[in-house]
Amino acid sequence: MLPITPSATPIAQIALDIPVSRLFDYLAPGLTRQDIGLRVRVPFGRKEMVGVVMGLIPDSSHDKHKLKPVLEIYRDAPALSTELLRLLNFCSDYYHYPLGPTVMAALPTTLRRSQPIQIKLAHAWQLTSAGLALSANDLPSHAPAQRALLDTMRDGLAHTGATLTAICRGYRGIVKTWVERGWAAQINLPARLHAPPVAADTAPQLTPAQQDAVTQINAAFTKYQAFLLHGITGSGKTEVYLHLVASALDRGGQALLLVPEINLTPQLTGVFRARFPHIEIATLHSGMAEGERLAHWLAAAEGRARIVLGTRLAVFAPLPHLALIIVDEEHDSSFLQQDGLRYAARDVAVVRAQQQGVPVVLGSATPALESWYNAQNGRYTLIRLDQRAIANARLPAINLIDTRSSKPEEGLSVSLLAAIRSRLAAGQQSLIFVNRRGYSPALMCFECGWGAACARCSAKLVLHLRERQLRCHHCGHVEPVVHACPACGNIDLKPGGFGTQRIEDALTRHFPEARILRVDRDSTRKKNSWPDMQRAIHKGEADILVGTQLLVKGHDFPKLTLVGVINADSALYSPDFRATERLFAQLMQVGGRAGRASDAGEVLIQTQFPDHHLYRLLQRHDYAGFAASLLAERAAAGFPPFVHQAVLRAEAGKLDTALAFLRQAQGAAPHMAGITLFDPTQASMARKAGVERALLLVQSPTRKPLQTFLSAWMLQLYALKANNVRWNLDVDPLEI
Numbered sequence: 001m002l003p004i005t006p007s008a009t010p011i012a013q014i015a016l017d018i019p020v021s022r023l024f025d026y027l028a029p030g031l032t033r034q035d036i037g038l039r040v041r042v043p044f045g046r047k048e049m050v051g052v053v054m055g056l057i058p059d060s061s062h063d064k065h066k067l068k069p070v071l072e073i074y075r076d077a078p079a080l081s082t083e084l085l086r087l088l089n090f091c092s093d094y095y096h097y098p099l100g101p102t103v104m105a106a107l108p109t110t111l112r113r114s115q116p117i118q119i120k121l122a123h124a125w126q127l128t129s130a131g132l133a134l135s136a137n138d139l140p141s142h143a144p145a146q147r148a149l150l151d152t153m154r155d156g157l158a159h160t161g162a163t164l165t166a167i168c169r170g171y172r173g174i175v176k177t178w179v180e181r182g183w184a185a186q187i188n189l190p191a192r193l194h195a196p197p198v199a200a201d202t203a204p205q206l207t208p209a210q211q212d213a214v215t216q217i218n219a220a221f222t223k224y225q226a227f228l229l230h231g232i233t234g235s236g237k238t239e240v241y242l243h244l245v246a247s248a249l250d251r252g253g254q255a256l257l258l259v260p261e262i263n264l265t266p267q268l269t270g271v272f273r274a275r276f277p278h279i280e281i282a283t284l285h286s287g288m289a290e291g292e293r294l295a296h297w298l299a300a301a302e303g304r305a306r307i308v309l310g311t312r313l314a315v316f317a318p319l320p321h322l323a324l325i326i327v328d329e330e331h332d333s334s335f336l337q338q339d340g341l342r343y344a345a346r347d348v349a350v351v352r353a354q355q356q357g358v359p360v361v362l363g364s365a366t367p368a369l370e371s372w373y374n375a376q377n378g379r380y381t382l383i384r385l386d387q388r389a390i391a392n393a394r395l396p397a398i399n400l401i402d403t404r405s406s407k408p409e410e411g412l413s414v415s416l417l418a419a420i421r422s423r424l425a426a427g428q429q430s431l432i433f434v435n436r437r438g439y440s441p442a443l444m445c446f447e448c449g450w451g452a453a454c455a456r457c458s459a460k461l462v463l464h465l466r467e468r469q470l471r472c473h474h475c476g477h478v479e480p481v482v483h484a485c486p487a488c489g490n491i492d493l494k495p496g497g498f499g500t501q502r503i504e505d506a507l508t509r510h511f512p513e514a515r516i517l518r519v520d521r522d523s524t525r526k527k528n529s530w531p532d533m534q535r536a537i538h539k540g541e542a543d544i545l546v547g548t549q550l551l552v553k554g555h556d557f558p559k560l561t562l563v564g565v566i567n568a569d570s571a572l573y574s575p576d577f578r579a580t581e582r583l584f585a586q587l588m589q590v591g592g593r594a595g596r597a598s599d600a601g602e603v604l605i606q607t608q609f610p611d612h613h614l615y616r617l618l619q620r621h622d623y624a625g626f627a628a629s630l631l632a633e634r635a636a637a638g639f640p641p642f643v644h645q646a647v648l649r650a651e652a653g654k655l656d657t658a659l660a661f662l663r664q665a666q667g668a669a670p671h672m673a674g675i676t677l678f679d680p681t682q683a684s685m686a687r688k689a690g691v692e693r694a695l696l697l698v699q700s701p702t703r704k705p706l707q708t709f710l711s712a713w714m715l716q717l718y719a720l721k722a723n724n725v726r727w728n729l730d731v732d733p734l735e736i
């Protein structure tokens with residue numbers, strides 16, 4: 001790039017939320033390099049848009065006389081840093097998604113609008129030098145409140161009403177007098193993101209394994225290194241994170257912690273606030289109100305929030321002093337963004353750490369096979385926590401119930417019922433894991449084989465008996481329950497398979513005296529219902545929990561000693577090569593909820609395949625063994641992580657239209673050695689919400705040629721006629 005001479009009007013290259021793979025040039029009189037990363041308002045066609053300054057150049061390849069000027073530059077929020085812009089550039093390149101939309105998507109919505117932002121400010125008071133020189137004797141002798149206030153404010157920092165009121169309710173009158181006397185000054189501060197916690201906690205003594213992990217990672221601060229923290233369930237990974245975050249803070253840095261679920265953020269925020277009561281913690285997730293999200297984003301950008309805790313989108317949080325990144329439950333598929341910029345937040349976190357030269361810690365009891373492979377080949381450093389952190393807590397015994405000999409009735413076998421009964425008698429909790437919400441995943445006619453299906457999706461309708469509805473879990477379609485088979489008229493339709501409601505009903509019949517709590521997306525839909533339920537579970541106000549995945553992730557219920565698994569087998573014969581990996585992780589995670597405190601835990605799995613090697617390895621808690629067998633299978637079959645994949649997806653009203661587009665795309669593909677292009681096929685879920693879906697898989701043994709190929713191919717794809725087709729590219733897809 002040429003230096004900008006002061007005489008020439010510089011040209012700003014602006015990222016706009018327009019789905020084309022280029023930036024837009026505007027005349028930018030008066031803009032300097034310092035302004036890169038700021039938002040601007042520019043004319044675009046007949047509209048005005050907000051964009052971000054990505055660069056300044058002395059000349060444009062477009063006719064300079066036709067360029068329009070930037071209308072306004074916003075200085076109300078800090079500029080996106082060069083580091084962040086570099087990361088966004090990387091993502092745009094790697095995921096082959098236009099840079100403009102990539103950059104704009106990283107901003108909170110309020111910053112994408114052409115209005116200056118309003119920041120909520122709070123009054124705060126700070127001692128002046130005269131105030132700092134005061135001694136307690138300068139105050140009236142019977143004024144303990146004034147003395148306490150003086151003590152607190154002697155640190156010279158600005159304190160908001162939230163802090164001062166905790167010391168003395170009548171602080172306002174006192175500080176007013178002090179301001180009049182010149183002892184204190186009033187200033188405006190951005191409001192605190194959270195009220196200070198009531199009780200601070202103290203760190204427990206680390207176990208030797210935790211201490212080793214902390215020591216090893218501490219030694220890597222100030223340089224890039226990726227750690228895979230493989231800690232069994234209940235091994236105390238959170239405590240390791242807390243210590244590492246403390247180290248980052250000690251160095252004056254900011255720490256970023258990513259979690260898979262919005263649901264996990266309040267709980268974890270509570271833990272971090274109690275440990276770091278004086279540190280601002282920003283939370284970022286899609287469930288926040290706009291204004292709130294903006295306030296937290298700004299706190300991160302200005303360096304006020306030293307800890308940032310959030311879901312996948314937080315990987316793009318502005319962090320001027322970033323010193324550490326942690327990705328908790330790194331195997332979780334919620335780290336994948338499925339539309340727009342399709343990114344994997346875990347992988348982006350690793351790239352960000354690498355670009356900034358800071359350590360990144362990926363934690364899980366069941367790492368993604370990709371991460372495990374990276375630890376095997378030395379790209380990541382493996383650290384293990386092999387024991388539960390609480391002194392007498394052991395991993396649960398995992399036992400199998402052979403449903404061929406012990407036939408379950410209404411989903412529940414005699415042995416499982418007996419186990420629940422014994423827990424009830426002992427005042428302990430049981431959890432029954434069902435991987436489907438609703439009453440039953442199918443409504444069937446056993447005379448002619450008809451099954452209720454969604455007219456808009458290639459999927460069965462799920463029976464929700466409570467609501468007397470059939471619902472499609474893919475498109476949201478709802479219809480009333482039919483009472484006779486539309487094909488043969490048989491009036492004896494039966495549910496096929498088990499959902500949470502059906503198991504809840506069966507349990508209610510067996511244990512009318514028990515307090516049964518169903519936890520799934522239906523029962524937790526209302527705001528705060530899940531936090532309320534969690535509290536109830538902790539207080540021991542439920543005896544039997546029936547739940548889906550929601551109940552599994554990262555929870556710690558000390559009274560829970562039995563986990564029952566109803567219908568796990570289907571993953572064993574799924575065509576998806578990742579199904580067994582997911583099943584193993586899910587069972588290990590759900591099993592990990594049992595016996596986390598001093599009472600021993602047990603897991604009972606109902607299965608028709610008790611000899612399956614997956615269950616055998618699970619019984620030994622042998623993640624490493626299972627991962628090794630999966631890696632051997634994948635290597636033999638030529639699946640990831642031994643190949644790198646991308647999928648071109650096409651959607652259209654008619655399947656032929658989608659396939660025709662993909663065939664064109666196939667024909668337009670540049671020929672490159674090492675790249676395999678498969679023929680276009682229907683997606684495994686061929687129809688969704690009335691749209692036909694098809695895909696074309698591309699793969700290569702190494703990443704680099706695949707990237708080169710994709711860049712060249714995308715140029716061709718943009719040039720193709722895509723009438724009535726929507727298409728997108730998915731790099732490193734999890735589902736094909």
Ligand SMILES: Nc1ncnc2c1ncn2[C@@H]1O[C@H](COP(=O)(O)OP(=O)(O)OP(=O)(O)O)[C@@H](O)[C@H]1O
Pocket residue numbers: 204205206207210231232233234235236237238239364365389390391554555556592596
């Ligand atoms: N050093 C320690 N001393 C005593 N208790 C500890 C220690 N570290 C952690 N714990 C306790 O152990 C329990 C499990 O810890 P934590 O929830 O962090 O496990 P985890 O590794 O995240 O497990 P999971 O993967 O199942 O979520 C918690 O109750 C925690 O308070």
Ligand SMILES: [Zn+2]
Pocket residue numbers: 454455456457459472473474475476477688689
């Ligand atoms: Zn549907």
